[in-house]
Amino acid sequence: MRAATTEPDRDPSPGGELRLVGKPLPRVDGVAKVKGATAYADDIELPGTLYCKFLRSHHPHARVLSVDTSAVSSITGVAAVLTGQDLPTKYGIMPTSEDERALESEKVRYVGDPVAAVAAVDEETALAACRAIRVEYEPLEAIESIEQALVPPVDEPIHDYGGPANIHRLAALEFGEVDDGFARADHIREDLFFFEGNTHLPMEQHSSIAVDVGDQLTLWSSTQTPHYVHRTLSRVLHLPMGHIRVVAAPHGGGFGGKTDPFSHEIVVCKLAMLTGHPVKCTLTREEVFYAHRGRHPVLMWVRTGVSSDGKILAMHFRTALDGGAYGSYGPASMLYTGALQTTTYDIPAYRFEGVRVFTNKAPCGPKRGHGTPQPRFALEVHLDKIAEEIGVDPVELRRRNYVKPYTRTVNWLRITSCGIEEVTDRVVEASGFTRRTRRPGHGMGFAVSSYMCGAGLPIYWNNMPHTECVIQVSRGGVTLSCGATEIGQGSDSVLATVAAEELGLWPNDIRLVTGDTGLAPVDLGSYSSRVTFMAGNAVRDAARRMREILTGVAAEKMGCSPAEIEVRDGKVGELAFEDAVVAAQERFGALSTHGSYTPPSNLGGSFKGAGVGPSPSYSYSAAVVDLDVDPRSGELHLNKVWLAHDIGRPINALAVKGQVEGGVYMGLGEAMMEAQAYRHGLHKQPSMLDYKSPTFLEMPEVETILVETIDPEGPYGAKEVGQGPLLPVIPAVASAVHDALGVWVDEVPVTPDKIMRALDAKAKGRDGRFGPKSFPDVPYPTMVKVAPPDAAATAL
Amino acid sequence: MLRLPRFSYLRPGSAAEAAQLLAEHGSQARLVAGGTDLLPKMKRGQVEPEVLVGLGHLGELRQVRARDDGGFDVGAGVTLSEVGAHPQLRAAYRGYVRASALVSSPALRNAGTIGGNLCVDTRCNYYDMSYEWRQAVGFCMKKDGDICRVAPASATCRAIASSDTAPVAIALGASVVLVGPEGEREVPVASLYQDDGQFYLTKADDEVLVSLRLPKPDGWRSSYVKVRSRDSIDFPVVGVAAAMKMTGPVVEACRIVLTAVGPQPLDVSGAAEALLGRELDDAAVEEVALQAAKPARPLDNADLGYVWRKRMTRIAIEQAIWEARTTSSTTSSRPA
Numbered sequence A: 001m002r003a004a005t006t007e008p009d010r011d012p013s014p015g016g017e018l019r020l021v022g023k024p025l026p027r028v029d030g031v032a033k034v035k036g037a038t039a040y041a042d043d044i045e046l047p048g049t050l051y052c053k054f055l056r057s058h059h060p061h062a063r064v065l066s067v068d069t070s071a072v073s074s075i076t077g078v079a080a081v082l083t084g085q086d087l088p089t090k091y092g093i094m095p096t097s098e099d100e101r102a103l104e105s106e107k108v109r110y111v112g113d114p115v116a117a118v119a120a121v122d123e124e125t126a127l128a129a130c131r132a133i134r135v136e137y138e139p140l141e142a143i144e145s146i147e148q149a150l151v152p153p154v155d156e157p158i159h160d161y162g163g164p165a166n167i168h169r170l171a172a173l174e175f176g177e178v179d180d181g182f183a184r185a186d187h188i189r190e191d192l193f194f195f196e197g198n199t200h201l202p203m204e205q206h207s208s209i210a211v212d213v214g215d216q217l218t219l220w221s222s223t224q225t226p227h228y229v230h231r232t233l234s235r236v237l238h239l240p241m242g243h244i245r246v247v248a249a250p251h252g253g254g255f256g257g258k259t260d261p262f263s264h265e266i267v268v269c270k271l272a273m274l275t276g277h278p279v280k281c282t283l284t285r286e287e288v289f290y291a292h293r294g295r296h297p298v299l300m301w302v303r304t305g306v307s308s309d310g311k312i313l314a315m316h317f318r319t320a321l322d323g324g325a326y327g328s329y330g331p332a333s334m335l336y337t338g339a340l341q342t343t344t345y346d347i348p349a350y351r352f353e354g355v356r357v358f359t360n361k362a363p364c365g366p367k368r369g370h371g372t373p374q375p376r377f378a379l380e381v382h383l384d385k386i387a388e389e390i391g392v393d394p395v396e397l398r399r400r401n402y403v404k405p406y407t408r409t410v411n412w413l414r415i416t417s418c419g420i421e422e423v424t425d426r427v428v429e430a431s432g433f434t435r436r437t438r439r440p441g442h443g444m445g446f447a448v449s450s451y452m453c454g455a456g457l458p459i460y461w462n463n464m465p466h467t468e469c470v471i472q473v474s475r476g477g478v479t480l481s482c483g484a485t486e487i488g489q490g491s492d493s494v495l496a497t498v499a500a501e502e503l504g505l506w507p508n509d510i511r512l513v514t515g516d517t518g519l520a521p522v523d524l525g526s527y528s529s530r531v532t533f534m535a536g537n538a539v540r541d542a543a544r545r546m547r548e549i550l551t552g553v554a555a556e557k558m559g560c561s562p563a564e565i566e567v568r569d570g571k572v573g574e575l576a577f578e579d580a581v582v583a584a585q586e587r588f589g590a591l592s593t594h595g596s597y598t599p600p601s602n603l604g605g606s607f608k609g610a611g612v613g614p615s616p617s618y619s620y621s622a623a624v625v626d627l628d629v630d631p632r633s634g635e636l637h638l639n640k641v642w643l644a645h646d647i648g649r650p651i652n653a654l655a656v657k658g659q660v661e662g663g664v665y666m667g668l669g670e671a672m673m674e675a676q677a678y679r680h681g682l683h684k685q686p687s688m689l690d691y692k693s694p695t696f697l698e699m700p701e702v703e704t705i706l707v708e709t710i711d712p713e714g715p716y717g718a719k720e721v722g723q724g725p726l727l728p729v730i731p732a733v734a735s736a737v738h739d740a741l742g743v744w745v746d747e748v749p750v751t752p753d754k755i756m757r758a759l760d761a762k763a764k765g766r767d768g769r770f771g772p773k774s775f776p777d778v779p780y781p782t783m784v785k786v787a788p789p790d791a792a793a794t795a796l
Numbered sequence B: 001m002l003r004l005p006r007f008s009y010l011r012p013g014s015a016a017e018a019a020q021l022l023a024e025h026g027s028q029a030r031l032v033a034g035g036t037d038l039l040p041k042m043k044r045g046q047v048e049p050e051v052l053v054g055l056g057h058l059g060e061l062r063q064v065r066a067r068d069d070g071g072f073d074v075g076a077g078v079t080l081s082e083v084g085a086h087p088q089l090r091a092a093y094r095g096y097v098r099a100s101a102l103v104s105s106p107a108l109r110n111a112g113t114i115g116g117n118l119c120v121d122t123r124c125n126y127y128d129m130s131y132e133w134r135q136a137v138g139f140c141m142k143k144d145g146d147i148c149r150v151a152p153a154s155a156t157c158r159a160i161a162s163s164d165t166a167p168v169a170i171a172l173g174a175s176v177v178l179v180g181p182e183g184e185r186e187v188p189v190a191s192l193y194q195d196d197g198q199f200y201l202t203k204a205d206d207e208v209l210v211s212l213r214l215p216k217p218d219g220w221r222s223s224y225v226k227v228r229s230r231d232s233i234d235f236p237v238v239g240v241a242a243a244m245k246m247t248g249p250v251v252e253a254c255r256i257v258l259t260a261v262g263p264q265p266l267d268v269s270g271a272a273e274a275l276l277g278r279e280l281d282d283a284a285v286e287e288v289a290l291q292a293a294k295p296a297r298p299l300d301n302a303d304l305g306y307v308w309r310k311r312m313t314r315i316a317i318e319q320a321i322w323e324a325r326t327t328s329s330t331t332s333s334r335p336a
């Protein structure tokens, strides 16, 4: 790795040189995980635990006429059975789409929709009991595609809200004078793209265990958002939040798949309350495919007008998302497919029309990059095609349109630190992209992207901080409590490193209480790449406050000014850290400090839909993919991926590299093979053998290049890395295939089959392309015209 | 997670006793060797034996023996990893060893046996699914139902022959020794299979496969080419075995056997007659591959699309022929 060096002159740390931040340190949870000592939710064993299994719909769409559980009571070992009647309250992560029930009693909307649940002495008994439940269904027409969802249903719509037909949400926004921009353009190009859905595939299957004792309900769960689960449990179980504690157990990966409140989380709580026993549920791998909330399939149409020198004058972007059976994060996902086109390119006039439809498939939601990998794929490939058409080098075309730091986009997003030029330079240079020699079947592709460092707004409206943290110091050591949730991405290590940096300790000196709604103050959760940026700031503030207390006391003892006190290597000035703590306690009693973070309020616009896209900062990534394609089979062999990422500043350079490599890996899987495909209304391959995801043999070498832009608001200048690096990889693969064979596969995944079909078309003298042929008619609402920010607001 | 259903486990003292136990328990019983095929299927309710007759502990099945006639007997209980590590087998039966090395993953090859591999169940993505999934799509004739979901007009199941080693064993002219309650018999591997994905083996249910008899190499060179999504784990979606005997550069004999393109391995050696008595060249190999691929009938019951799989059959045949010709024992894997 070519980690950039820290630049002390731009160092925003008042303590001067950074001792820990930026270093490639081992993770605080690393040893336990490698040794197998970490207790994941499924490892938690409590005395008297009962095991829960679900009866799920085997119809894609049907009315539930009756649920007969009478045969269950005679089965020995069964403790309780639940049906929809027991949990009637609707919920959903977005306040506008509360359309789920923990168990459906009126209607099922996809194969896998939960209908009943049983708690028993073991899983076998619970499963046998589920199979003994008799459900009478009246099957309804199954909605299996975007096109079908847009026309009036034969039977009835999937939900009783939204519409017309099976439309969930619509948007039509225009920023600047788009028609005018097209009128002035020298070249106009239109393209169609399709991005197939795919799923997160975390190694750990979702697991939850609940116990209800002494009027306190506790749930340990593999959730990325314990706070939102907490709120949902309170609502659905009709319990005050003060009587519920949700603990995010260590995760074997989340990637967005554990960000919704889930049926099994609610059901184990209800069963624990009913039976008085701990109740556990661990989903099978097949059930994880049904829990889903993964990448939306998106059909896209894009039209761009450029001047003769390749400057973008206007862009019109249309997306249609196949949302699956429930709302989930859908309204946000839909808006995200139109929001971040402008954070890489200066688009002076921009129109976005989006629609999300319901279909009878497992619900889609947020997956790494939430709603932006699909349009990023379309946009980057579209720009490649424009570049080819007007005879400009694809990298050069992009450079001519790059956003500038400290500006505001046409859709009102505030851009601050921005390393798009540097990531481009570095990745092009390292890969030799522009000076490569050509050989048959070999191709290279380039793409850029950007991603948010945390959403500017919470999911439900409130004015409280997005993250809060408390640091307590005593004879017992340093305890940092923060709701931020470690999902394997390394957030615990980041928080410990920040606290240790400020307190002159080592990360392992910090005891962490995280992801726990009972013992730690609220953090909104591990989604939208927000934790390092937001919780990192909160922890730094809390730690600095604690440092001030300790240096004040030490200065008094030493008879000097606090500014002269160095805090490092376990010492506060001349005092050992522990002695400084004793001195401070003698003076002040119990010692605790707090920190919190609320994003600035000026990040975006004020139009309807403006809540999606604003962020306190954006990361930038650029990728070059190098591959060979066999022109007879269409099979890809990846040689290498270079990925340059504007990290602001790494808190832990090793963990950052891990996230880059993980993002590249996931992007390659989506680009080449992953597909949450359906057949006859049914998930086609709900197993890890059949859902093809790359393994080590498909994974090429990755060269990670970190670019530091020292963000003015991120902790120590840090920005996100959890999601951004995935984004440019997918279009870069498609672009490399085109570079190798001269054909375009405008549909993800880019499989051998599609490559051959594009080659066949080319051989027959047709367009060397595989991809969608049309975009359906969508009843978009009246365009909301938003005046772009004026010049004064544009230059920040 | 998916749980194994309850079953009794019997531990016979010999292969003959195993056959007796099978006869006694009839359709309730199944042999289990490495269990890498059978046990996952039991978890998904695809097979529901009440009695498992274990073979893993039987030393008699775990021998590799050089015969006086220059051939080898490989015990059914020898693992795929052991085949791969056997110096004499590696030298004499390159294609067979290669095929066993391409089965699934290292961990599964350490447990999976060559007997289990020859008897491995046919595959279909309407069948290799959980009970609940199959219930949702509708059961099919291979288990619990009465029609074929892939080819509804078909009177027989079209699940895919998926053994990697079977086509090479056939191309080499190998046979298997079966022990039944009535005694022992030897049958060519080629006649162990039939064109029915449900009843894909011709042997009686109470016969135990005790060994694979590989004939004397006698100048035969073999190869195996496997097409799949991921080289680390996946079953074949097309597999081609070739065996060739040459005099100098001239082809004296050539056999080609396909797998994963229908319910049984397909011997398409007839198409290779065009190569006999001549040297290989691109045009001849391409023509033979075109003809040899004709009987392949991939259906929409595996990944990667059946049109593409059909196209790949031809390409894999070409590659298998070229690889069989080379004398080096370390041929490259696909893609070349």
Ligand SMILES: Cc1cc2nc3c(=O)[nH]c(=O)nc-3n(C[C@H](O)[C@H](O)[C@H](O)COP(=O)(O)OP(=O)(O)OC[C@H]3O[C@@H](n4cnc5c(N)ncnc54)[C@H](O)[C@@H]3O)c2cc1C
Pocket (backbone or CB within 6 Å): A689, B030, B031, B032, B033, B034, B035, B036, B037, B038, B039, B040, B055, B076, B077, B080, B102, B103, B104, B105, B108, B111, B112, B113, B114, B115, B116, B117, B118, B119, B120, B121, B162, B163, B164, B165, B207, B208, B209, B210, B233, B234, B235, B236
């Ligand atoms: C993830 C995964 C990937 C796989 N990939 C491949 C692959 O790429 N290629 C491939 O060919 N296979 C593959 N397999 C299947 C399997 O691992 C191998 O075929 C293995 O060789 C089977 O051997 P076994 O000893 O484990 O068989 P078992 O599971 O013990 O038995 C398999 C079948 O053969 C019968 N049987 C076993 N021994 C005998 C005997 N001596 N006489 C008569 N009948 C017998 C059993 O009753 C059973 O029906 C895969 C399996 C998994 C789980």
Ligand code: SF4
Pocket (backbone or CB within 6 Å): B123, B124, B125, B126, B127, B140, B141, B142, B143, B147, B148, B149, B150, B151, B156, B157, B158, B159, B197, B198, B301
């Ligand atoms: S080929 Fe037909 S009968 Fe055989 S397993 Fe598949 S669907 Fe069932």
